Amino acid sequence: MGGVVPGGAKPELNKTGSWRSLRPMWDEEKCIQCLQCWMHCPDGSIEIKEEKVTGVDYDHCKGCGVCAGICPVDAIDMVPEGGAECAR
Numbered sequence: 001m002g003g004v005v006p007g008g009a010k011p012e013l014n015k016t017g018s019w020r021s022l023r024p025m026w027d028e029e030k031c032i033q034c035l036q037c038w039m040h041c042p043d044g045s046i047e048i049k050e051e052k053v054t055g056v057d058y059d060h061c062k063g064c065g066v067c068a069g070i071c072p073v074d075a076i077d078m079v080p081e082g083g084a085e086c087a088r
């Protein structure tokens, strides 16, 4: 068994998205852009552009659910991987 490599070290070699059993689905309509999810994601997998959330980096998101738990307006739902329509 290999050790855990920090997600930011070599992103291209360390796509950890396959570990995930739950996928965060971000709802742009509900999002109030407070950036709490971005600040608390342990894997830096919340994508932002010009200080606004634009989506989730599914190549590296491990599906921990921290973002969904911290979102004040329930704009992120955790859904079973493979059992829901994927945003991309």
Ligand code: SF4
Binding pocket: 024, 040, 041, 042, 043, 044, 045, 046, 056, 060, 061, 062, 063, 064, 065, 066, 067, 068
């Ligand atoms: S589920 Fe976890 S790893 Fe994925 S975006 Fe949310 S906080 Fe980050």
Ligand code: SF4
Binding pocket: 026, 030, 031, 032, 033, 034, 035, 036, 037, 038, 053, 067, 070, 071, 072, 073, 074, 075, 076
């Ligand atoms: S925590 Fe929720 S409301 Fe705040 S930026 Fe993230 S998705 Fe949007």
